[in-house]
Amino acid sequence: MARRLAILLAVALALAACDGGGASPATSPAAPADTPAMSPDAMSPDATTAGGPTVSAIQAAGQLRCGVKFDVIAFGFRNPTTGDVEGFDADLCREIATALGVEPEFIEAISANRIPFLQEDRVDIVISTMTRTEERLQEIDFSKIYYLAGQRILVKADSAYQELEDLVAAGAPVCSGQGSTSETNLRDRGVIEDNLVLFATYSEAAQALLDGRCEAVSTDDSILFGLAQQNEGLEVRGETFTEEPLGIGIKQGKEDLVEFIDGVLDAMVADGRWTQLYDTHIKPYTGEDAPEPPLDM
Amino acid sequence: MFGQVIANNFGLFAQGYLTTILLSVSALAAALAIGALMASMRVWGGPVLSAIAGFYVEFFRNTPLLIQLFFFAVVLAPANLGITRDAVVVAIIGLSIYTGAFATEAIRSGILAVDPGQIEAARSLALGPVATIRLIVLPQAIRTVIPPLGNVASALVRNTSVAYAIGAREFLFMGILVQSRTFSPEPYLGILLGYWSLTIPLAIGLSRLERRMVFAR
Numbered sequence: 001m002a003r004r005l006a007i008l009l010a011v012a013l014a015l016a017a018c019d020g021g022g023a024s025p026a027t028s029p030a031a032p033a034d035t036p037a038m039s040p041d042a043m044s045p046d047a048t049t050a051g052g053p054t055v056s057a058i059q060a061a062g063q064l065r066c067g068v069k070f071d072v073i074a075f076g077f078r079n080p081t082t083g084d085v086e087g088f089d090a091d092l093c094r095e096i097a098t099a100l101g102v103e104p105e106f107i108e109a110i111s112a113n114r115i116p117f118l119q120e121d122r123v124d125i126v127i128s129t130m131t132r133t134e135e136r137l138q139e140i141d142f143s144k145i146y147y148l149a150g151q152r153i154l155v156k157a158d159s160a161y162q163e164l165e166d167l168v169a170a171g172a173p174v175c176s177g178q179g180s181t182s183e184t185n186l187r188d189r190g191v192i193e194d195n196l197v198l199f200a201t202y203s204e205a206a207q208a209l210l211d212g213r214c215e216a217v218s219t220d221d222s223i224l225f226g227l228a229q230q231n232e233g234l235e236v237r238g239e240t241f242t243e244e245p246l247g248i249g250i251k252q253g254k255e256d257l258v259e260f261i262d263g264v265l266d267a268m269v270a271d272g273r274w275t276q277l278y279d280t281h282i283k284p285y286t287g288e289d290a291p292e293p294p295l296d297m
Numbered sequence: 298m299f300g301q302v303i304a305n306n307f308g309l310f311a312q313g314y315l316t317t318i319l320l321s322v323s324a325l326a327a328a329l330a331i332g333a334l335m336a337s338m339r340v341w342g343g344p345v346l347s348a349i350a351g352f353y354v355e356f357f358r359n360t361p362l363l364i365q366l367f368f369f370a371v372v373l374a375p376a377n378l379g380i381t382r383d384a385v386v387v388a389i390i391g392l393s394i395y396t397g398a399f400a401t402e403a404i405r406s407g408i409l410a411v412d413p414g415q416i417e418a419a420r421s422l423a424l425g426p427v428a429t430i431r432l433i434v435l436p437q438a439i440r441t442v443i444p445p446l447g448n449v450a451s452a453l454v455r456n457t458s459v460a461y462a463i464g465a466r467e468f469l470f471m472g473i474l475v476q477s478r479t480f481s482p483e484p485y486l487g488i489l490l491g492y493w494s495l496t497i498p499l500a501i502g503l504s505r506l507e508r509r510m511v512f513a514r
Contacts (some may be wrong), residue, residue: 111477112473112476112477115480116480116482139480173382178473178474178477179473179474179476179477179478184478193309193466194466197384197464198464198470198474199464200462207371208370208374208464210376211370211371211374211375211376211377211382212374212375212376212379212382213370213374213375213382213384213464214382
């Protein structure tokens with residue numbers, strides 16, 4: 001009898017300790033007891049999802065771990081002087097974190113490791129210029145589409161190549177990212193394996209283009225514009241030969257988090273924050289006005 | 298079922314495996330040649346040659362192979378020296394130079410282990426320096442040198458995997474490629490077993506070689 005009481009007492013204490021441990025002091029702007037509906041800034045999602053298991057766990061941890069790129073201008077780019085991660089993807093992470101009432105934490109996720117990071121729970125969500133594809137939907141869940149990119153080619157300004165077809169016809173080497181939809185698209189369009197020069201990051205691919213180790217870099221235009229801005233003498237060319245819907249990646253089995261994030265995205269479109277993000281991060285490179293938000297693609 | 302992912306992508310893995318063998322064999326041959334040359338310069342070369350060989354060893358032995366390969370990839374590229382843009386060729390060159398530094402030290406210890414009386418005897422027979430090295434010193438030095446060179450060769454086989462980072466389509470590159478296309482961790486295990494299948498026979502061959510050499514002592 002005394003033994004059972006002791007065990008019950010121990011369990012009760014353990015539960016109480018967990019609860020107390022969840023309230024990390026200085027960092028979270030809102031105490032765990034607040035639901036997101038309370039914070040004035042966050043356009044709250046449907047109140048019924050506010051208490052879902054994943055959402056609660058993240059709120060208890062006080063942190064939203066986002067896997068983002070650190071080397072893609074306009075989307076996920078770590079500023080070398082300030083150390084802050086800037087860009088469309090990074091700001092989306094901040095918006096979601098604010099809606100949850102937690103701090104955002106940025107973890108670098110390159111194309112090859114972002115899905116394993118999700119599946120191993122090393123990050124809560126992945127926002128890293130990741131295209132939603134049938135293949136990936138087998139492995140992870142996606143939020144609504146937050147940006148529609150398209151694949152093009154990046155070449156030296158004095159290059160004779162205008163379109164991907166020219167590169168394929170000439171058997172020229174093309175650089176891209178390991179494990180990206182871009183390299184799959186290139187293979188589908190006739191670039192043979194030996195002509196695919198693949199790197200872990202797009203900054204390495206740009207370096208290889210400048211050195212002449214390949215004749216072009218091909219991936220989403222959003223990434224290419226950033227590479228062109230950063231490096232003298234490179235141009236984005238060719239028709240956009242794919243439609244790349246970019247979504248936020250979430251591990252399967254966390255439906256409440258998916259709904260929450262979709263709610264945040266809908267709210268951002270409704271009150272103009274999505275267009276604001278576009279104007280801040282994308283418009284300087286494309287010179288074009290924000291298109292229709294592609295959320296329900 | 299285990300092995301399915303590997304079986305589906307067997308062509309890529311086979312190509313990678315053969316490339317790794319190519320890298321290992323060519324870089325080893327070149328490294329031995331470089332090592333013999335540099336070791337001779339160090340031991341008999343006089344102050345200038347000895348210093349050059351010494352600098353070569355200390356620099357390439359004590360800096361990371363990965364950085365050296367990045368460096369060679371950029372320097373040899375069309376926009377710079379214009380020697381090659383093929384990552385496999387760059388890898389062979391880089392691995393030869395890196396491994397050559399270790400080979401130099403192994404060979405040098407072997408040379409120094411040869412009785413100086415042998416060299417005096419060779420000189421008294423009017424054998425020139427090159428002939429002395431080739432016919433008298435190196436054959437005797439080889440005996441001392443097999444175990445450390447065996448380690449160098451085994452390390453080289455494993456170091457070829459570093460070339461994936463410059464885009465050389467060798468075994469590890471293929472493993473990562475298949476992993477990133479299929480999201481399966483199976484290729485990693487396959488890669489480990491693959492490298493093992495190269496280093497174990499190497500180790501067995503080397504110990505047989507050592508045993509055959511022992512009788513001469």
